[in-house]
Structures are given as structure tokens and as C-alpha cells.
Amino acid sequence: xxxxxxxxxxxxxxxxxxxxxxxxxSLSPFYLEPDQIAYSLQQSIAxxxxxxxxxxxxxxxxxxDISMPAVLAVCNILFARFSEMGAPVGLALPVxxxxxxxxxxxxxxxxxxxxLPSLAxxxxxxxxxxxxxxxxxxxxGYAGFNDSYVWLGSAAYFNSLLPLSLLLMLVVFAAFAAxxxxxxxxxxxxxxGSSAEAARFSGIRVGAVKVAAFALGGFMAGIASLVYIGQxxxxxxxxASDLLLLIVTAVVLGGIDIFGGRGRVVGVLLALLLxxxxxxxxxxxxFPGPVQTLVIGLLLVGSVLISQSGQRxxxxxxxxxxxxxxTGGDITGG
Amino acid sequence: xxxxxxxxxxxxxxxxNGGMTRRDWLKGxxxxxVSMPAIAGALGGxxxxxxxxxxxxxxxxxxxxxxxxxxxKDGATKACDELGAKLTYVGTTTADVEGQVQVYQNIxxxxxxxxxTAALDINAPVPALSQARKRGxxxxxxxxxxxxxxxxxxxxxxxxxxxxxxxxxxxxxxxPDGGKAIxxxxxxxxxxxxxxxxxIDDLIAKDAKYxxxxxxxxxxxxxxxxxxxxxxxxxxxxxxxxxxxxxxSGISSPAMNKAIxxxxxxxxxxxxxxxxxSTMKTYLDTGVCKQYALWSPYKFGYMATYCGLLIKAGKLExxxxxxxxxxxxxxxEIDENHIANLNSMLFFTKGHDDFNTAIGMSS
Numbered sequence: 001x002x003x004x005x006x007x008x009x010x011x012x013x014x015x016x017x018x019x020x021x022x023x024x025x026s027l028s029p030f031y032l033e034p035d036q037i038a039y040s041l042q043q044s045i046a047x048x049x050x051x052x053x054x055x056x057x058x059x060x061x062x063x064x065d066i067s068m069p070a071v072l073a074v075c076n077i078l079f080a081r082f083s084e085m086g087a088p089v090g091l092a093l094p095v096x097x098x099x100x101x102x103x104x105x106x107x108x109x110x111x112x113x114x115x116l117p118s119l120a121x122x123x124x125x126x127x128x129x130x131x132x133x134x135x136x137x138x139x140x141g142y143a144g145f146n147d148s149y150v151w152l153g154s155a156a157y158f159n160s161l162l163p164l165s166l167l168l169m170l171v172v173f174a175a176f177a178a179x180x181x182x183x184x185x186x187x188x189x190x191x192x193g194s195s196a197e198a199a200r201f202s203g204i205r206v207g208a209v210k211v212a213a214f215a216l217g218g219f220m221a222g223i224a225s226l227v228y229i230g231q232x233x234x235x236x237x238x239x240a241s242d243l244l245l246l247i248v249t250a251v252v253l254g255g256i257d258i259f260g261g262r263g264r265v266v267g268v269l270l271a272l273l274l275x276x277x278x279x280x281x282x283x284x285x286x287f288p289g290p291v292q293t294l295v296i297g298l299l300l301v302g303s304v305l306i307s308q309s310g311q312r313x314x315x316x317x318x319x320x321x322x323x324x325x326x327t328g329g330d331i332t333g334g
Numbered sequence: 335x336x337x338x339x340x341x342x343x344x345x346x347x348x349x350x351n352g353g354m355t356r357r358d359w360l361k362g363x364x365x366x367x368v369s370m371p372a373i374a375g376a377l378g379g380x381x382x383x384x385x386x387x388x389x390x391x392x393x394x395x396x397x398x399x400x401x402x403x404x405x406x407k408d409g410a411t412k413a414c415d416e417l418g419a420k421l422t423y424v425g426t427t428t429a430d431v432e433g434q435v436q437v438y439q440n441i442x443x444x445x446x447x448x449x450x451t452a453a454l455d456i457n458a459p460v461p462a463l464s465q466a467r468k469r470g471x472x473x474x475x476x477x478x479x480x481x482x483x484x485x486x487x488x489x490x491x492x493x494x495x496x497x498x499x500x501x502x503x504x505x506x507x508x509x510p511d512g513g514k515a516i517x518x519x520x521x522x523x524x525x526x527x528x529x530x531x532x533x534i535d536d537l538i539a540k541d542a543k544y545x546x547x548x549x550x551x552x553x554x555x556x557x558x559x560x561x562x563x564x565x566x567x568x569x570x571x572x573x574x575x576x577x578x579x580x581x582x583s584g585i586s587s588p589a590m591n592k593a594i595x596x597x598x599x600x601x602x603x604x605x606x607x608x609x610x611x612s613t614m615k616t617y618l619d620t621g622v623c624k625q626y627a628l629w630s631p632y633k634f635g636y637m638a639t640y641c642g643l644l645i646k647a648g649k650l651e652x653x654x655x656x657x658x659x660x661x662x663x664x665x666x667e668i669d670e671n672h673i674a675n676l677n678s679m680l681f682f683t684k685g686h687d688d689f690n691t692a693i694g695m696s697s
Contacts, residue, residue: 039439043435044436231461234458241430279436283440289433289437290427
């Protein structure tokens, strides 16, 4: 019973996924084919999922980074330049990952050192990184990637039932679950997210925890970039400019509190599966574009309303009751 | 299950080869225990080759809601109606490359016969579109092409000399005696505009009719309305005897017309070339511009769909030199790059200011 209450959001997501699968299967006779499902999930959630994993940590520490798709675009262009020079992906990848991590960390440093709101800062750096991608890449696309570059994002095994990029996403989520739910860093991240002040009192270096989250976000944008190149086998400076809605929706629908400090990694993974299934079902039944965008947007708003304000309201009532019952301050980390 | 599938396929190929009547085929199908809906589907569907009837066409615009692609859809619908095919129109709301690729991916499991599309990127759709082709779909691009691996045929608006003729005809319709003209391009490197200008120069050199138009300069406005406005304003100050701006940019055209209007040079200077009707109606009404040109999106969609269906049905061989007679458009030839030209330009004048009323250019 306790587990049921504890994991009610994740259970709700599971039920919604089952419902979405049934709905998609009833809408389209083409849905229930395993390779179709695998291929579609790979295409619709692998890149978004890798970015959402990074975004999740940033949201948990109480911030947001809307420049992630722009960092991905910079990485795409860097991969293109390396490929053009004939460099092997083994050389390009470390360099790109370092650049991506620095780009993320730079966001974090600006926010932490000047105490600026992350939405404003990353809106600015989003423009700057996009401009950098344009400067490095120009308006023209690049498509001459050699096979080593496209392997990660395009390979599939077991009769194309297991796309490599989906497997990568699952591994990443397992690693992030371990990081956030089992490690010291994860514990600190939740404390920082629920109350930076309380974290500071208990001796946590709040700034370092936040910068690390942003750096990790940048790193994930670098990984996602290599998957992008495999999927689209091309790079252009305006790549991924419409992914933000999906990334944030996955994180919030996954039960991560948009104000930080709460939510579990597995929820985000389930939210991704739900989003992927819905998009697949709507796509196969040829829903008009505006309807598809509307559904995703409504999901974002709905999940914020239901999960967060519901929980918040609940927590508020609880703290009122506590305050009525207890004496003295009650600062709990979460 | 597989055996039965094979049996059905054999029967079907026999009827396609003419070795079996449809009646015998039907008997065979019933004997094999194929359900009536499935038989009905096969009868009207692609199982019977050589027919366009029942083929399923997917039309994917760059994005939905834009009048140009809605009209292209109407043309595609017309072609499907005439050939007994079924059209599905699906796309994203914004110019979203990843979203468009996702649309292609969701079409593939639906076993499309023909995909007619205007691509947002020359490269990114190629993996998905090649997959669709591998599974038997014929991919026809129009308006905006993809790399050759991703499509069977590209329907191009018109060769550059035809575009040049449409622009120069429009220039003379505005300024019958010609005069000094300036060519406006986005930047010095956009291939389209370089080729358009070269074709214009060639045509003026070749055809005495256009000799009165003298291009004195090329200016760059970056496909940006504000830049176009200021470039036009300062050019008119610098050249008091200027008569014409000509551009292939649908964004620069209305902005330059506004500059002419705002600086009180109506009737003295004209801005023409290519433009979108929605942005130009007001200038045609007030006489700032007397005529401009554009290709017909309706015929664009019609021809792309028509050719795609014919190729899929085996009635048109997609090879260099092959000729296709497209109803209301004429005979068109597939060139060595698997490109066929629509070649159908429209003129827009006062009272003929939208795609439905525009006047076709005689070739």
C-alpha cells in the first residue's frame, strides 16, 4: 500500500502508457508491429530522451536550461567540421563532449556567480550558441558523414527490434537513476532544489552542485548530438530548434517538480515512452500537425497542473497541519 | 500463414500478367480463405499493378496552413481524383525539420504508394525517404528538393530562362519603355538568384524585346523586409532616374513596393519579379505595382502527384529522356538528374491578384 502511494505518479504513467498503446492500436492497424514501434520510438524519443535526462537534473536543482538544443546544434556543426577534415569519430567525440560540457558549465557559472535567473541567462546563451553554430556552420547543411559518425544513431540489432540509440538512452537513464537516487551528489541535488538556503545551512556547496548539473546537461547535449547525426545523417546550424517543448514536457510529465527538489528518474523515462507512443499513434493516423502540437502542449500544462499543484497543495495542507501541531521551525530537505 | 501469403501473391501476379482473369483470381482468393474486406482492399489497391486506382498518396508540405502548400494540396487532390487514388495531407505546423522527418517516418509503416513532398532540408529527410523507397514507395519532391538518394523525381518550378522571361515580362508590364533597373538578391552566394540573374542577362542579350531594360547594379537585402525597404529607399536616392527593381525574393518585393509608396515615387519606380499574392494585393490595388509573377502551386502539386502515380503504376518510366503528357500542363521531359519542369508561370495584376484568378504565361 505504501509503495502504491509512494509511486502513484509512476503508476499513473504506466496506466496511461497502456491506454495509449491500446488507443494507438485501435486507431491504426499499422501500430502493433514490433519493428515499427521500435523504429518510431527511436526516432521520436532517443534524442529528446538524452536531452531530457540532462534537463531533469537541472530542473531538480531548481533551474532550467533552454539553451540545450542550441548546444546540440553547435555540437552537430563541430562533428560536421571534424568529419569534413577526415578525423575519426574517436577523436571528434571527446573534443565535442568537452566543448558541450563547457557550454553547459558556462551557463551554470553565469547563473551561480551573478545570482541570475536561469531562464533569462539561458535564453541569452541560447541565442549566442545558435549564433556560434551559424558562424561555424553557415546556412548550408553538411551531409558527408562517414559511417563511424552515424553508427550510434542509426544502428539497430535483433532484426531492427533494438535500435542502438534506444539502448543507449536506457543505459543513460539507469546511470542517472543511480546518480540521482543512490549517490551523494544526487542527494545534495534534491536538497539544493527543494531549499537552497537549507542546503547552504547544512554545508552543501550549492553553487558547485548547480554548475555540475548544468555541465552534465551540456555533456548530454553532446551525446544527443552524435545520435542526431546518426538519425538524420546531416548537420545544419538550425538543427533541433523545435525540441524544447518535448524535452520540458517529458521532464514535467515525468513528475519532476518544475520548481525543483522532487521527482524520480524513472518517471521521466515513462513520460518519454508515453510521449513517443502518443506521437506514434497520432502520426500513424495522420492527425493534422496542429492537433499533434496541441496534444503535447496540453499534456505539458495538464501535467504541471495535476502533478505539481496537486502535490504542492497537498504539501501545503500537510505543513499547515504540522505547523498547527508542532512548535518550532521545521526545515526538512525533502 | 506465409504459404498463403505466397499463394495470394502468385495469384495476383498472374492476374497482373494477364495469365488469369479477375474472376478466377477472385475464386482463388476465396478458396484461400481470404476475408472479403481483404479481397476488396486488394481489388482496389496496389496489388493489381498497372493501375493508379486505389493507390495511396501522402502529401507532406514544408508546413501546414500556408496558402502556397494548401493550393498545392488542392492540385494533388485533383490528380488523385482523376486517377482514382487516395490522398492524405499531413505535415507539421511550423518549419520544423525534425518534425517533418517524423511525419515521413510515421508514413512508412502505412505502406504508402507515393509520397509527394516539399522538403525543409536537402539532407535530413534522406534516411527516412530512402527507407520509404526501399519499401516500394515512389517519392516525388516539388518546390524544394532533397539529395537524389531520397527521391525518384523532382518537379522543378521552371528552368531559369522561363523564370527570367516571367520577370522581364512583368518588368515591361510595369514600365513599357524599360529603363534603368536594379537586381535585388538576398546575398551574393544564393545559387538560385545567381542563376536567375544570369538567365535574365542572357535573355536581354538574346531577345530585342527586352533590350530597353538596363541593369545597372545588384544589391543585397538578405530576404529581410526591413533591409529590403532601406536598400530600396537609398537606391532610389542614389539613382534619381531609376525605373525598376527586379527580384526573385518574395520577401523583398512587397517591402520595396512599400518603399516606393512611402517615398511618393508611385508610377516613377516599380518593384516587380516574384512575390506571394497575399503580400502584394494592396500594391496591385493602388497601382504601385502593375504586374508580378510566380509559378502555380496548384499545378505544382498536380504535376508532382500525377507523375508519382504514373511512375508507381508503371505507366511512366522514371528515366532520362522519358516524356510525360500532364493534363492542362503539357508534355514534360525527365532530365538526366531525374528532374522534370513544371514550367507554368502565372502573372498577377489588378483584379487577377490571387492564385485562382492569375493569368497563365504563354510559353
